[in-house]
Every structure is written in C-alpha cells, then in structure tokens.
Amino acid sequence: MVETQPLPADLHAEVRLWLEWARGAGGPWLLAEGPGPAFEGLAPAAAPGSGAAPEGAPGSRGGARPGARTSQAAVEAPPAPAPESRAERAEALAALAAEVQACTRCVLAGSRAHAVFGEGSPKPKLVVVGEAPGADEDRTGRPFVGRAGQLLTRMLAAIGLPREEVFICNLLKCRPPDNRNPRPDEVVACKSFLREQLRLLDPPLILALGSPAARELLQTRRGIMSLRGRFMRTPDGYRVMPSFHPAYLLRNPAAKRDAWADLQQVARALELELPPRQ
Numbered sequence: 536m537v538e539t540q541p542l543p544a545d546l547h548a549e550v551r552l553w554l555e556w557a558r559g560a561g562g563p564w565l566l567a568e569g570p571g572p573a574f575e576g577l578a579p580a581a582a583p584g585s586g587a588a589p590e591g592a593p594g595s596r597g598g599a600r601p602g603a604r605t606s607q608a609a610v611e612a613p614p615a616p617a618p619e620s621r622a623e624r625a626e627a628l629a630a631l632a633a634e635v636q637a638c639t640r641c642v643l644a645g646s647r648a649h650a651v652f653g654e655g656s657p658k659p660k661l662v663v664v665g666e667a668p669g670a671d672e673d674r675t676g677r678p679f680v681g682r683a684g685q686l687l688t689r690m691l692a693a694i695g696l697p698r699e700e701v702f703i704c705n706l707l708k709c710r711p712p713d714n715r716n717p718r719p720d721e722v723v724a725c726k727s728f729l730r731e732q733l734r735l736l737d738p739p740l741i742l743a744l745g746s747p748a749a750r751e752l753l754q755t756r757r758g759i760m761s762l763r764g765r766f767m768r769t770p771d772g773y774r775v776m777p778s779f780h781p782a783y784l785l786r787n788p789a790a791k792r793d794a795w796a797d798l799q800q801v802a803r804a805l806e807l808e809l810p811p812r813q
C-alpha cells in the first residue's frame with residue numbers, strides 16, 4: 536500500500552507563495568476567484584502560518600470578501616478586534632509589556648539586561664518590526680536606539696513620519712548573544728508576543744526590516760532580497776512592506792537606494808506628504 540505524506544509546512548508555504556505570485560502576475564487561472572479546491576488541497580492539516588499573499592488576496596484585512604476563507608483561517612482563528620480607544624490599547628499594551636519583562640520562555644531570558652517590548656503610538660500609522668535588540672537596546676530597554684536605530688529614525692523622518700507616530704518593535708524581545716541570528720526555537724517561543732502586539736495595534740501597514748522579521752510575518756523561507764519592494768499580506772491579513780534592515784544598510788550603503796524606493800511606496804500608501812529634502 537502506498538502511504539501518502541502531507542506536505543511539510545515549509546514546502547507548503549513556498550508552493551502557496553509561488554501560486555500567489557503567479558496569480559498576481561496574471562495567472563488567475565491558477566487560483567480563480569478565491570482559494571479553490573486545488574488551493575485548499577495544499578493546506579496542511581494543522582500548520583498555522585500558511586504563507587505570504589500579495590496585496591488584495593482574498594481573506595486579507597481591508598480586502599476580505601464576506602465568506603472568503605484562507606487556509607490560515609481554516610487552521611487558526613483570526614485575531615480578535617483591537618480595542619477602539621487609545622487608552623484601552625495603551626493599557627493592554629502595558630499589561631503585555633509586563634508579561635514580556637517577566638518572560639523566561641527561552642534561553643535569552645538568562646543573558647538579557649532588559650527585555651525590549653517596543654514603543655510608540657498605540658494607534659500607529661505604521662508598525663516597524665525588526666529582528667532583535669542589540670547591545671544598545673539591551674542596555675536601555677528601548678528599541679532601535681543604536682546606530683541602526685538612528686538611521687531608522689532618519690529614514691522615517693524622510694517620509695514625514697516622526698517616531699512618535701509609529702510603533703517600533705522586534706521579532707524577538709531579548710538580545711541574542713553577540714547579535715547572532717534568532718534561533719527557530721526562540722522565534723517559536725516569542726512570536727505570540729508580536730502577534731498580540733499587532734492585534735492590539737491593528738496597524739494599517741507594517742514595515743518588516745530584514746529576513747527574520749519578513750520570513751516570520753509572511754511565513755516563508757524566502758530572503759529579504761526576493762521579498763522586498765512590494766506589498767504583501769500576512770496570513771492574518773496585515774499589509775506588509777518587506778525592506779532592508781538599517782544595520783544592513785550601514786554595512787551596504789549602496790542598498791539605501793532600494794530602501795528609499797521601498798519607503799516611498801510606504802509614504803504613498805499612507806498618503807504622507809514628503810517633507811522638503813534638506
């Protein structure tokens with residue numbers, strides 16, 4: 536008897552991403568109006584995070600059709616609505632921040648000076664998601680305050696967004712030793728904090744900086760080089776612009792041109808008025 540194996544979650548995510556890309560590139564015959572039988576047949580039985588979708592995909596926030604269903608919705612309940620008022624959101628965020636400060640779910644709790652929850656507006660125009668705190672962030676307990684953070688602040692100012700109008704956080708809330716890449720078990724341990732932050736903040740747009748953040752948000756194994764530069768949707772329906780991490784831009788100044796093009800798309804999407812160039 537031939538035994539059939541379900542597709543591994545990673546492979547499923549890649550296939551889904553490719554199908555969505557083909558659809559966005561003019562192949563509606565691949566995925567007619569919504570996720571059809573062929574699409575649903577690819578869904579793993581119980582694996583949340585089924586893959587990135589381009590802007591306007593069925594089931595996405597702001598673009599969902601009544602009754603539309605994604606494979607993500609089939610395996611994981613969509614996030615509950617965010618509190619309406621700023622005060623309620625601020626209170627819920629403070630309670631979540633207290634949970635993060637006390638968290639010992641992964642080994643990084645043992646080496647951190649501070650857990651770095653994130654900071655900014657409880658009703659942000661944009662949520663910026665980076666990788667993890669560095670040395671300066673670990674020391675101060677604030678996100679993006681080192682050289683890369685200062686560059687991020689200038690980049691946001693260049694599109695007319697002061698830090699106070701965005702919310703800035705990271706995929707991991709504690710610093711990996713020697714700034715090594717996040718390990719998969721650490722991402723698994725920490726990701727519910729980011730998901731809850733996004734639920735409470737309900738941002739119109741997310742700027743995902745670097746491969747680890749973009750991969751986790753979009754549930755793909757693809758790197759930032761192939762993801763950046765176009766709007767995509769997370770399985771939860773958030774609209775995301777993947778772009779380069781400012782730490783990468785400090786090491787590779789030539790990439791700033793692409794990062795600026797990404798930010799200009801963000802500015803247009805948010806209908807921001809660009810300040811005059813200095």
Ligand code: SF4
Pocket residue numbers: 635638639640641642643644650707708709721724725
């Ligand atoms: Fe907890 Fe996240 Fe810090 Fe690990 S990185 S200890 S999961 S808050």
